Amino acid sequence: MSRRNVRVGSLTPFLSSSVAGAADEDARSPRITEHPVSQVVRRKDPVTLRCRAEGTPSPSVVWTKDGELLAAGGGNRLTLPDGNLFFLSVEASDAGVYRCIASNEAGQAVSKNATLEDACEYRWCTLLHAPPGPARPEA
Numbered sequence: 001m002s003r004r005n006v007r008v009g010s011l012t013p014f015l016s017s018s019v020a021g022a023a024d025e026d027a028r029s030p031r032i033t034e035h036p037v038s039q040v041v042r043r044k045d046p047v048t049l050r051c052r053a054e055g056t057p058s059p060s061v062v063w064t065k066d067g068e069l070l071a072a073g074g075g076n077r078l079t080l081p082d083g084n085l086f087f088l089s090v091e092a093s094d095a096g097v098y099r100c101i102a103s104n105e106a107g108q109a110v111s112k113n114a115t116l117e118d119a120c121e122y123r124w125c126t127l128l129h130a131p132p133g134p135a136r137p138e139a
Contacts, residue, residue: 029107030055036098036114041090049085049114053102060103066096092118 061083
C-alpha cells in the first residue's frame with residue numbers, strides 16, 4: 001500500500017494510541033516530598049502528621065496505621081485536602097505506626113514510617129500535666 005492509498009479511517013487506531021501515549025508521557029509517578037515524622041503526644045492534644053507528595057496528575061493521599069488502611073475520616077481524625085492527617089484530640093488507641101501512600105494513574109509512593117506515641121505510656125503525661133511545685137524559699 002502506497003502513501004496515497006492510505007485511508008484516513010485506517011489511521012484512527014494509530015492516532016489514538018499515539019495520543020494516548022503522549023498523555024501517558026506527561027504523567028509522572030508520585031514522589032513523597034515531605035515524610036511524616038514520629039511524635040510523642042499527650043492525650044487530648046491535637047496533632048498533625050504531615051505528608052506532601054508531587055506527581056502528574058496530582059496524587060491523592062491515603063494513610064495506613066499499623067499496616068491497615070485508615071478510613072478517610074474516623075472519630076477524632078481526618079485526612080486534610082493537602083494530604084496531612086489531623087487528630088483533633090489524641091487518644092491512647094491512636095498510638096501506632098503510620099504511613100502515607102500517594103497515588104495517581106502513573107503509580108504510587110509510600111512514605112517512611114512515623115510512630116505516634118502516647119506520652120502517658122512513658123509517664124510523661126504526669127509530668128506534663130502536673131501543677132508547678134511549691135516555690136523554693138529564697139536564700
